[in-house]
Amino acid sequence: xxxxxAQPAPRRRGRPGNDQATVLREAIELFNLxxxxxxxxxxxxxxxxxxxxxxxxxxxxxxxxLQQALDEALDxxxxxxxxxxxxxxxxxxxxxxxxxxxxxxxxxxxxxAVTLLLRVRGNSPAELxxxxxxxxxxxxxxxxxxxAAAEGGIRTDIPPDLIxxxxxxxxxxxxxxxxxxxxxxxxxxxxxxxxxxxEGLLAP
Amino acid sequence: xxxxxAQPAPRRRGRPGNDQATVLREAIELFNLxxxxxxxxxxxxxxxxxxxxxxxxxxxxxxxxLQQALDEALDxxxxxxxxxxxxxxxxxxxxxxxxxxxxxxxxxxxxxAVTLLLRVRGNSPAELxxxxxxxxxxxxxxxxxxxAAAEGGIRTDIPPDLIxxxxxxxxxxxxxxxxxxxxxxxxxxxxxxxxxxxEGLLAP
Numbered sequence: 472x473x474x475x476x477a478q479p480a481p482r483r484r485g486r487p488g489n490d491q492a493t494v495l496r497e498a499i500e501l502f503n504l505x506x507x508x509x510x511x512x513x514x515x516x517x518x519x520x521x522x523x524x525x526x527x528x529x530x531x532x533x534x535x536x537l538q539q540a541l542d543e544a545l546d547x548x549x550x551x552x553x554x555x556x557x558x559x560x561x562x563x564x565x566x567x568x569x570x571x572x573x574x575x576x577x578x579x580x581x582x583x584a585v586t587l588l589l590r591v592r593g594n595s596p597a598e599l600x601x602x603x604x605x606x607x608x609x610x611x612x613x614x615x616x617x618x619a620a621a622e623g624g625i626r627t628d629i630p631p632d633l634i635x636x637x638x639x640x641x642x643x644x645x646x647x648x649x650x651x652x653x654x655x656x657x658x659x660x661x662x663x664x665x666x667x668x669x670e671g672l673l674a675p
Numbered sequence: 676x677x678x679x680x681a682q683p684a685p686r687r688r689g690r691p692g693n694d695q696a697t698v699l700r701e702a703i704e705l706f707n708l709x710x711x712x713x714x715x716x717x718x719x720x721x722x723x724x725x726x727x728x729x730x731x732x733x734x735x736x737x738x739x740x741l742q743q744a745l746d747e748a749l750d751x752x753x754x755x756x757x758x759x760x761x762x763x764x765x766x767x768x769x770x771x772x773x774x775x776x777x778x779x780x781x782x783x784x785x786x787x788a789v790t791l792l793l794r795v796r797g798n799s800p801a802e803l804x805x806x807x808x809x810x811x812x813x814x815x816x817x818x819x820x821x822x823a824a825a826e827g828g829i830r831t832d833i834p835p836d837l838i839x840x841x842x843x844x845x846x847x848x849x850x851x852x853x854x855x856x857x858x859x860x861x862x863x864x865x866x867x868x869x870x871x872x873x874e875g876l877l878a879p
Contacts, residue, residue: 508709627878637867663833672838
């Protein structure tokens with residue numbers, strides 16, 4: 472690592488890459504605040520202090536912004552699931568624990584994009600494609616649960632599909648209240664969720 | 676087959692009570708499908724096969740329908756919480772179990788209204804009032820968790836507030852996938868959720 476790398480990055484206002492990241496971040500905030508369908512490119516331009524034509528200089532369309540946001544969320548979740556599945560030296564229950572833990576970390580790290588993903592209802596081809604990718608990830612997570620049950624690591628009196636829905640339902644519910652500036656650290660939230668899910672609430 | 680009781684019920688189109696219940700049910704469906712803000716009274720009239728003026732004969736406004744839906748959800752949840760809190764002969768952990776179980780049953784029984792409630796973001800005085808009532812119920816549920824922890828019934832290594840958020844986050848996440856016609860019975864879902872929350876996933 473050279474000394475240059477240790478310098479703070481210069482502000483790059485006006486450089487397309489930087490502006491595009493800002494536009495995407497602000498777009499996701501606005502979509503989450505007032506709904507994707509109810510948000511116009513005019514609303515986004517006003518929020519950014521851009522003219523509409525300046526906004527279209529940075530991004531081709533509202534759909535393109537949605538696509539980028541959903542890809543951010545889905546790519547990061549897919550990375551977690553792939554990493555957990557690839558741990559073939561670990562027990563199935565360890566793979567499942569890592570998937571739960573990684574999902575929580577990813578949800579908090581990419582909170583706005585994941586929140587947007589979780590609200591998608593399939594109103595456009597981009598949304599339908601995102602729902603299809605979500606179903607694939609859900610199926611992979613349910614398979615991890617089924618493997619942990621088959622291995623004898625987790626209870627078998629509840630169908631693995633139902634366990635998976637309840638477990639990742641609890642994970643996804645974090646998007647309703649977790650705030651990056653909240654007083655509970657992401658670490659503490661992830662630890663608590665994993666402890667409750669695997670060990671339960673009852674006093675030892 | 677001649678007995679009157681075996682005849683199909685006559686259609687009561689035009690009877691105010693019946694029509695008002697139908698209008699509310701269809702309104703909630705539409706609000707959940709396309710969002711409250713994006714739904715007009717014209718959309719609702721079209722769905723019901725009414726003229727807009729006929730619709731206004733039944734209900735004074737869209738806000739009135741929202742208010743009725745939110746009241747339905749909040750009143751039923753408040754009943755569950757009050758019942759659990761009033762069981763002063765029971766242990767705190769029993770009261771908490773009953774609150775969890777009752778919340779699941781209520782969510783499934785009043786699924787459309789509770790789904791609408793859970794999506795409210797505070798965009799109007801009615802929504803802000805509903806959020807305030809939800810916070811009161813959440814505080815009462817968190818108090819039940821705190822009592823169960825103080826009594827020694829549940830683990831004390833996680834703050835009761837955080838337990839309550841995760842526990843009822845799992846309950847609320849049911850609204851994302853439970854369907855009244857689904858293959859898993861409400862009973863089985865409630866049993867599974869309660870078992871996972873209290874006993875955890877680990878094999879006994």
